[in-house]
Amino acid sequence: MTEIKKQIDILASSKERWMNLSIKKRTKFIKTLRHLIVDKQNEIANAITLDTGKPVTESMMQEVSASLGMLKYFESNFPGWLKERQFKYFRPGFIFKKNIIKYDPLGIVAVISPANYPFSLPVMQTAFALLCGNCVVLKPSEKAVHVNKVIISLFENSGLTPESVLVIEGDEKPAEEIIRHEEVRKIIFTGSYENGRKVTRLAAEHFKPVILELGGDGPAIVLNDANLSLAAKSIIWSHCYSNYNSCIGTKIVFVQKAVISEMKNLLEVEFSKINFGASDNTNTDAYIKYKKELNSLNVIEFTSEDEAIRKVNELPTGLSASVWSNNIRRARMLANKINCGMIWINDLSVGIPGIAWGGSKLSGWGRLFARSAIPELTNTKTISIEKRFTSRPKFWQYPYVSDKYEITKVVNSIVFGKGSIKQITKVMGKYFKVLFKNHHK
Template sequence: MLVEHVSLFLGGEWCRPANRRRIPVVSPMTEDVIGSVPEASPRDVDAAVAAARSAFDDPQGWSSWDPARRADALELLASALESRAKPMVDAVSSQNGMPVTIGRRSEAAIPATLLRYYAAMILRDPVEKERESLAGGSTLVRREPIGVVAAIVPWNYPQSLTFFKLAPALAAGCSVVIKPAPETVLDAYLLADAVIEAGLPPGVVNIVPGRRDIGAYLVEHPGVDKVAFTGSTGAGRRIAEVCGRLLRPVTLELGGKSAAIVLDDAELTAHTAQLFGACLVNNGQTCYISTRILAPRSRYDEVVDSVAGLARSLVVGDPLEKSTQIGPVVSRAQRDRIEDAIDGALAQGARLVAGGKRPAGLDRGWFVEPTVFADVDNSSVLAQEEIFGPVLAVIPYEDVDDAVRIANDSPYGLGGTVWSADAERALGVARRVQSGSVGINGYLIDPASPFGGVKASGLGRELGPEGLAAYQQTKSIYLR
């Protein structure tokens, strides 16, 4: 059944779009169109930003509500989202190929978790704190909401990554204009329904489905006070240039090519599920995953066999089936890019030890077998460029210093893992990795801790107290 929407969610109500252009949604499983939504125009973005500005500037509005009142509203929104958990997960999986078992942990659970986390934080942490002044007297340091936020969200974890931005922004008192990715727009309508049910004031949340041109228009809009973006490094650089020229605060969570350092005492057979989650989760369409696996030469063949065995064991199929571990990638273009990368790795001399083809028996859908290459040089394209698919490269190293050097020899620095039977030893190695986050014997994002990258993986941090601070600006009031 086709899911067709005819309106845009602007200013707290369903509005007629300014043009007739539409965004079709295509199933990565069947390759059929499963729905469509209006494509926002610059006029619609103008209306969304105006509604957000009006909501923020209202002297009695959202930004002026006391923390307890805002926290209550966030709790209501969390409950409204939880009541839509199953249709939300099904919508996301139907659009981007995410296995529903992953969607239940991410798209269904994380938004409500973050709303409640930040609701508790604004109740606990005072907006104003007095400091002793070195000049005598004291200073009142006040944290205020930054204003109207443009939140530009990717397709791989559309709801989770929306709420990496939306939850702290709302908690701070900001109003938000969300631009979802064109590949995943149907779930955004479920979010809008939840916003209405929760009774958030008109204009606090607005949604403008669109393509890159609409994202660029929103980033440059004079009514926007801050930009929060998750996506490719190339797009992030362009956004950073615009925000730099405008002196506009920006948070960028970008690409990655993280390394899994397997130490010589690691027990990979005891961590099969964790290895899958750290290296192949969501069909490899995850920014932080460890797609470079660094193995000691003394155990290289063993590690290669273990990783290849894992790849071959995974159930590939319909993302809506509970047993599926690897679904289709999001689009035909994405599959083409992954297959080009596989061909390029073979041409550069890498040894294919698992996968590398389209799975047998799945004639429709944008599937790629979980793929593993051995004998990979860290200077190769396969090791240096983000593929965003289920493709792993196993790279040999001589000793721990060499492993750390290889891990850090990357333009990126977002995630990473260290695998060892000795947690203290692994911790010592993790401290040396140039990355915004590192997991030990697995990788699982902690909503209470800062997340983000270094180098070409981005600017700023989301989640944790740092995530709230990103939507606040400080004011010093000097007292005598």
């Protein structure tokens, strides 16, 4: 038995305690974690910068603040999201049933995190899984040695480790062992398309579902009525931040023919304003560790809106996109036709709490961070209750006497078609007659 298997076995032996905690108590742990992050925010931002080369201000805004905002949002909304829901179905035989939908934890969820966002993604994904009632095995990036130490300390000091969170460091070998472990019910993977395929293939061998976030091209569509100055400034930032390595960063810009020359000039101007330069000082103002040529941003001309949509939808990825226009109705119509998970109009690359985070095509599948993502990390269970005074043999049970066929046919016409009052009166008499016979047999 390997050390990793032993560690996961120990986590599995205590998982029931976390799974049976009320959402109110789980939320208190996340609140404690959030307060610890606030207390350690300088240390966290500096660790992120040491591991990624990002400017410390970007580390603070894009990872520390983003995590704090998401955790606070979870604390406020999870109690309502996980609340049991009831519904009725108004049809003979179902009217008096009490139907309940509830969300049960899966057990243990694995989170395999990337190097480009070594703090925010593992913390937010782990918190989401924990609040759903799951224990978590976290495999952070082996490239984020400073951030990993901080994360381990935060989980320990918040009381989440060792009973509900297990952090296992290393390369792909530990990740493979985590995926294979029989107690791990689902995997959240963020990374490259090729590594996503490897994870999916291994998970499939063990009949385990996977949530995949594999990045995208972040295409921007700039229409001829857009605020070009704003679009250029935002697109250059989106292209360059996170050292050109954001999963939702803009890599392709489709510009309408009438404004492409002006737009290219504005992009050049905005790119020239960036302060490039490497530094070991985490307090540096250098925006980007190294400089690329601006031709790393692919600018493509289009004539009609249909052409722009076609070109965007032909891209192999579908994580995010942006549309730029002063006519919001026009921009919204285009956004509705784009095949991807997240679209910004006159803005981009902004992680807003409540967004169902995820994509389509080669960007992966599954969603996180929103109410609609709750079924991803829970077992959605339905309980249908027949009350005592209405609990009796149902019309659709044996015996299948001849009257039942005709009654069912007329009921279908009345309930789902265009039934008449005369039909209703006739069929209800037969219905109660058959029901009475069945009940007294």
